[in-house]
Amino acid sequence: MRVxxxxxxxxxxxxxxxxxxRDHRAIAPITDKEPDLTLAEAYAIQDRAVQRKVAVGxxxxxxxxxxxxVAKQAQMGVDEPVFAFLTDAMATPSEQPVPxxxxxxxxxxxxxxxxxxEDVEGPAATAHDVVAATAAVCCGLEIIDSRYESFxxxxxxxxxxxxSAARFVLGTRRVEPASMDLGLLGVLLEIGPDLVExxxxxACLGHPATAVAxxxxxxxxxxxxxxxGWIVLSGGLTSAVPLEANAAVSATFAHLGSVGVRATA
Ligand code: OOG
Ligand code: MG
Numbered sequence: 001m002r003v004x005x006x007x008x009x010x011x012x013x014x015x016x017x018x019x020x021x022r023d024h025r026a027i028a029p030i031t032d033k034e035p036d037l038t039l040a041e042a043y044a045i046q047d048r049a050v051q052r053k054v055a056v057g058x059x060x061x062x063x064x065x066x067x068x069x070v071a072k073q074a075q076m077g078v079d080e081p082v083f084a085f086l087t088d089a090m091a092t093p094s095e096q097p098v099p100x101x102x103x104x105x106x107x108x109x110x111x112x113x114x115x116x117x118e119d120v121e122g123p124a125a126t127a128h129d130v131v132a133a134t135a136a137v138c139c140g141l142e143i144i145d146s147r148y149e150s151f152x153x154x155x156x157x158x159x160x161x162x163x164s165a166a167r168f169v170l171g172t173r174r175v176e177p178a179s180m181d182l183g184l185l186g187v188l189l190e191i192g193p194d195l196v197e198x199x200x201x202x203a204c205l206g207h208p209a210t211a212v213a214x215x216x217x218x219x220x221x222x223x224x225x226x227x228x229g230w231i232v233l234s235g236g237l238t239s240a241v242p243l244e245a246n247a248a249v250s251a252t253f254a255h256l257g258s259v260g261v262r263a264t265a
Pocket of ligand 1: 065067068069072109142144146158163165234235237240
């Protein structure tokens with residue numbers, strides 16, 4: 001029988017995850033070895049990994065929510081939203097093909113993206129506050145890439161792994177958020193010519209701005225704020241689809257236009 005150590009080795013697990021990301025080699029979930037890993041410990045591992053990235057020159061450019069839609073929660077077997085940070089190294093221009101060699105087993109999901117013009121301060125931020133603070137919304141594709149074998153993880157595992165954050169691509173159209181009901185925005189996800197998923201903005205916790213408010217309120221609990229200038233990915237609206245060599249994945253949204261990615265072998 002394994003005896004639980006009193007303290008999870010945050011540095012060790014942050015390093016394991018960073019190495020998996022750098023070497024494009026998946027590892028077993030942390031909870032295989034640390035079945036009692038808590039959410040607090042998992043966020044400490046995530047924080048340590050982000051600090052390491054910042055220490056070598058990456059810059060935090062925003063934040064993301066994950067597992068905010070029923071489709072994603074059902075796909076991953078996890079039933080609570082998660083939060084993580086985005087760095088400049090994850091930003092991918094839409095016209096730039098993504099080399100599959102740089103990733104482990106990427107998947108793509110369509111998201112509504114908030115470009116903040118002002119800070120959103122918790123702990124009591126509302127969807128209305130988020131819309132007021134948002135300079136523009138745009139469409140986006142998140143490329144997730146779990147550092148765990150076969151995307152197998154529990155809630156604390158995926159938290160430690162920065163909610164599988166890997167790359168994100170933004171559409172070019174910028175829209176004033178108050179000009180429409182983001183919950184009603186429809187989206188089509190296509191692989192090549194094939195329509196594979198459909199959803200609406202309300203798939204994200206009822207309204208994507210509600211999700212962003214939850215992120216602001218969670219950050220407040222850590223003494224942090226959603227900052228002006230940040231890019232916020234509100235969460236995948238559909239289940240994620242594999243990004244395969246030479247296949248183009250695109251999302252077309254009502255009012256927000258479309259965004260695509262293509263991977264090269
Ligand atoms: C976790 C990441 C979830 C989303 O938008 O739901 C996420 C995963 O599915 O690997 O980014
Ligand atoms: Mg996502």
